[in-house]
Amino acid sequence: MRLRKFAVSGLFLLFAALGAHAQNKTVAERLGYPADSKLLIVHADDLAVAHSVDTASFDALTRNAVNSASIMVPCAWLTEVAAFAKNHPEADLGLHLTLTSEWKTYRWGPVESKDKVPSLLDSAGYLWPESPTAASHIKPEEAEREIRTQIENAIAVGIHPTHLDSHMGTLFNTPELFAVYAKVAHDYHLPFLAPRLPGELSKLLSLLSDKDVVVDSFIIANPSVPAGEWKDFYVNAVKNLKPGLTEIIVHLGHDDAELQAVTLDHPDYGSAWRQRDYDVAPPGGSATMM
Amino acid sequence: MRLRKFAVSGLFLLFAALGAHAQNKTVAERLGYPADSKLLIVHADDLAVAHSVDTASFDALTRNAVNSASIMVPCAWLTEVAAFAKNHPEADLGLHLTLTSEWKTYRWGPVESKDKVPSLLDSAGYLWPESPTAASHIKPEEAEREIRTQIENAIAVGIHPTHLDSHMGTLFNTPELFAVYAKVAHDYHLPFLAPRLPGELSKLLSLLSDKDVVVDSFIIANPSVPAGEWKDFYVNAVKNLKPGLTEIIVHLGHDDAELQAVTLDHPDYGSAWRQRDYDVAPPGGSATMM
Numbered sequence: 329m330r331l332r333k334f335a336v337s338g339l340f341l342l343f344a345a346l347g348a349h350a351q352n353k354t355v356a357e358r359l360g361y362p363a364d365s366k367l368l369i370v371h372a373d374d375l376a377v378a379h380s381v382d383t384a385s386f387d388a389l390t391r392n393a394v395n396s397a398s399i400m401v402p403c404a405w406l407t408e409v410a411a412f413a414k415n416h417p418e419a420d421l422g423l424h425l426t427l428t429s430e431w432k433t434y435r436w437g438p439v440e441s442k443d444k445v446p447s448l449l450d451s452a453g454y455l456w457p458e459s460p461t462a463a464s465h466i467k468p469e470e471a472e473r474e475i476r477t478q479i480e481n482a483i484a485v486g487i488h489p490t491h492l493d494s495h496m497g498t499l500f501n502t503p504e505l506f507a508v509y510a511k512v513a514h515d516y517h518l519p520f521l522a523p524r525l526p527g528e529l530s531k532l533l534s535l536l537s538d539k540d541v542v543v544d545s546f547i548i549a550n551p552s553v554p555a556g557e558w559k560d561f562y563v564n565a566v567k568n569l570k571p572g573l574t575e576i577i578v579h580l581g582h583d584d585a586e587l588q589a590v591t592l593d594h595p596d597y598g599s600a601w602r603q604r605d606y607d608v609a610p611p612g613g614s615a616t617m618m
Numbered sequence: 619m620r621l622r623k624f625a626v627s628g629l630f631l632l633f634a635a636l637g638a639h640a641q642n643k644t645v646a647e648r649l650g651y652p653a654d655s656k657l658l659i660v661h662a663d664d665l666a667v668a669h670s671v672d673t674a675s676f677d678a679l680t681r682n683a684v685n686s687a688s689i690m691v692p693c694a695w696l697t698e699v700a701a702f703a704k705n706h707p708e709a710d711l712g713l714h715l716t717l718t719s720e721w722k723t724y725r726w727g728p729v730e731s732k733d734k735v736p737s738l739l740d741s742a743g744y745l746w747p748e749s750p751t752a753a754s755h756i757k758p759e760e761a762e763r764e765i766r767t768q769i770e771n772a773i774a775v776g777i778h779p780t781h782l783d784s785h786m787g788t789l790f791n792t793p794e795l796f797a798v799y800a801k802v803a804h805d806y807h808l809p810f811l812a813p814r815l816p817g818e819l820s821k822l823l824s825l826l827s828d829k830d831v832v833v834d835s836f837i838i839a840n841p842s843v844p845a846g847e848w849k850d851f852y853v854n855a856v857k858n859l860k861p862g863l864t865e866i867i868v869h870l871g872h873d874d875a876e877l878q879a880v881t882l883d884h885p886d887y888g889s890a891w892r893q894r895d896y897d898v899a900p901p902g903g904s905a906t907m908m
Contacts, residue, residue, distance in 0.1 A: 433698035
């Protein structure tokens with residue numbers, strides 16, 4: 329059975345359309361594995377944002393150093409990712425639904441007609457730079473229009489999305505945005521990544537059905553990890569895997585002129601950060617993270 | 619007097635708002651120079667299309683290897699160019715009005731709301747890839763909306779455009795598109811580059827006023843120039859300058875991973891081409907083209 333969708337817990341849940349199963353089985357059992365299996369999804373974010381990110385992510389997908397990834401549809405390199413998807417139909421490529429444009433030198437707007445989604449736009453007509461700012465301005469019905477258009481646009485360029493998640497977690501910021509996200513995901517029968525909102529958990533759980541599955545644990549590098557201990561962070565995460573379904577989210581890229589310019593003045597999730605993530609499973613290396 | 623706008627002839631004219639002067643003076647005299655002066659503008663196209671193009675063009679502008687350039691407003695690196703413009707208020711930066719998105723892997727849509735300019739869009743919602751296809755589909759009133767929005771958007775991000783021209787010459791393809799272009803340029807009091815359309819010259823000349831100036835000659839590299847004779851092409855062009863106002867149009871970039879990916883499968887105006895243009899006046903070189 330192919331794991332079409334991916335992990336999460338601690339902070340995150342995953343709702344996945346995996347067929348009707350009793351909720352009292354473990355996630356592993358529901359996915360067709362022995363009850364105490366350790367299952368790992370390594371997921372690369374941000375495809376299409378930059379050529380540097382694309383080449384690093386394509387390489388990792390091809391070598392099975394990651395086994396899932398998601399795409400930013402409003403970004404300029406979408407057709408590069410679409411060409412990869414066409415040539416690699418086995419690649420598990422979802423959509424990193426994008427309602428923010430966070431870099432200084434390099435920006436994008438919505439895919440939908442701007443006059444249909446005015447609450448998504450800053451004064452220059454780009455998506456808001458910060459996720460909380462975006463969430464405070466965006467009208468849920470306009471978020472719905474935009475994410476539906478992102479899905480349709482991805483399909484129009486030949487991508488068959490396997491799952492949905494939310495760039496910078498913007499769709500996790502309010503119950504209203506989350507509800508739109510869940511509705512669209514259900515409409516398209518797509519698994520989707522979702523957070524446990526403090527105090528709002530019951531609302532999220534009410535969206536679960538027998539077809540949805542909650543993922544057990546979730547791992548992502550953070551600014552407290554020293555650069556010199558980057559690989560150890562991931563190696564320890566894998567060594568300490570617990571039974572159940574775990575997702576590791578990575579941000580891959582080459583620390584080159586393009587990516588340094590894209591991520592200007594922002595070391596967190598910046599160019600060197602993405603090179604470190606990529607270097608954990610370098611080309612030609614025999615050990616992947618899987 | 620500062621030459622705020624640039625050249626053309628042979629195939630091109632330039633209409634420039636330089637104040638009311640008698641049309642029977644030479645261009646040089648009307649610009650305040652002796653009648654037989656040799657005046658040269660070296661103009662870099664395509665700023666904002668890629669970081670590689672931006673850094674090469676910024677370097678050439680800073681060193682006066684070029685003295686004018688124009689910006690593609692719909693492209694993702696616009697805010698990088700806006701930051702340069704803010705820090706270099708002396709830079710002569712116009713707008714390379716953009717109605718096409720010609721590369722395979724890297725694309726952009728309009729700045730205007732898509733539902734207000736549907737004739738500008740291909741099936742995936744990007745601008746048309748080819749200039750003749752674009753010109754055959756685009757409704758002039760929608761072209762007008764888009765180019766006005768590009769000008770307003772440039773102003774919104776802090777750019778004060780000095781002139782207008784047309785990416786891939788799309789606005790020179792039909793008299794109707796040209797008329798829109800001239801109207802918008804006149805409305806904004808901006809000099810604009812324009813072609814002599816075969817058989818349509820009288821229509822263009824009818825747009826000239828005492829405030830407009832026709833540029834005398836126009837030079838651009840073309841695919842028939844061997845790579846090894848690139849510098850000779852420009853050196854000979856400068857040696858053979860004739861009295862009057864000449865414009866050389868260049869396309870600058872670094873032949874790096876980003877630009878190679880942007881210009882995939884398209885050597886004309888491609889990554890190596892732009893590196894060759896850049897190398898004609900390399901960093902640290904004492905001889906510029908001016």
